[in-house]
Amino acid sequence: MIKKLLRFVVPSSMCASMAFAAPLKVGDQLPEVSCASHEGKKVSLSEFKDSEWVLVYFYPKADTPGCTKQACSLRDSYEVLTDKGVIIFGVSKNTVEEQKAFAEKYKLPFTLLADKDTKVIKAFGVPQFPGIGLAKRQAYLFKEGKLVWKDEKASTTKQAADILKQVTAK
Template identity: 50%
Template sequence: MSIPSPELAVGDPLPPLSLKDQDGREIKLSKFRGRPLILYFYPANETPGCTKQACSFRDSYEDYRKLGATVVGVSGDSPESHKAFKAKYNLPYTLLSDEGNKVRKAFGVPADFFGALAGRQTYVVNRQGIITLIYNNQFQPEKHVPETLKVLQA
């Protein structure tokens, strides 16, 4: 996995990377090229804000599908934890495991509370693989959905 440093910005290409999904399969983000991608980083499964965010993406999933977009969530949780979280909340999209938070750090997702809390940041990537929006809002996780839908609809 080759990720530029120190962080990604709007206009940058999405780096080629591969992470394990909730079923333990290696997933390359390049497989989503050709359609918009919503890649959201969240702190952890089963926390109140993260559950609210995941369910917000779930509840708007059809809106994303109609716009041809794919939603993918990323956290440092294990594939097994993702599998249970996905099943419990009936999440229709892929969850990727960034154990050790290497990708999160390389992307430049800021941490909160002096680094004690992993950040919550969403990237909108266009059909060509270019980042068109970076949205960060740690404390209003449900806001990530309307912000990303606005960009896709524009």
């Protein structure tokens, strides 16, 4: 009986794991993936590979306490970050409408990506919460298209400080 079950369980679990890219490692290139922004425009991350700094951060759900603190941390330091050449993208499985409402409610000056079909989440290899499929909180910092720093347990209140520390150190 167990052998029969394994014939079905093992192949299906292998397929599920293959649906995701391996987690990005320092030195990897900015993935070539696109998604709708909170403004409904298609954004291709690879278009920013020549930018000095690109921050792509993932959060589980817009307008929840931790995700709001994380976004507001970046909002409050937006001018300092952009003066240092940082372009910011926030990514979650929220819809375009939900991302737009989140950006407007908290006056977020950077681009939020509505990754409803998880293309961006999968391209970065970001783990999701079992059963609900929301992305876990992570942050990826690229310099001229190459990953130079990642935080697999990104801070909510100190996200901007963590990024500024990396940008000034490199």
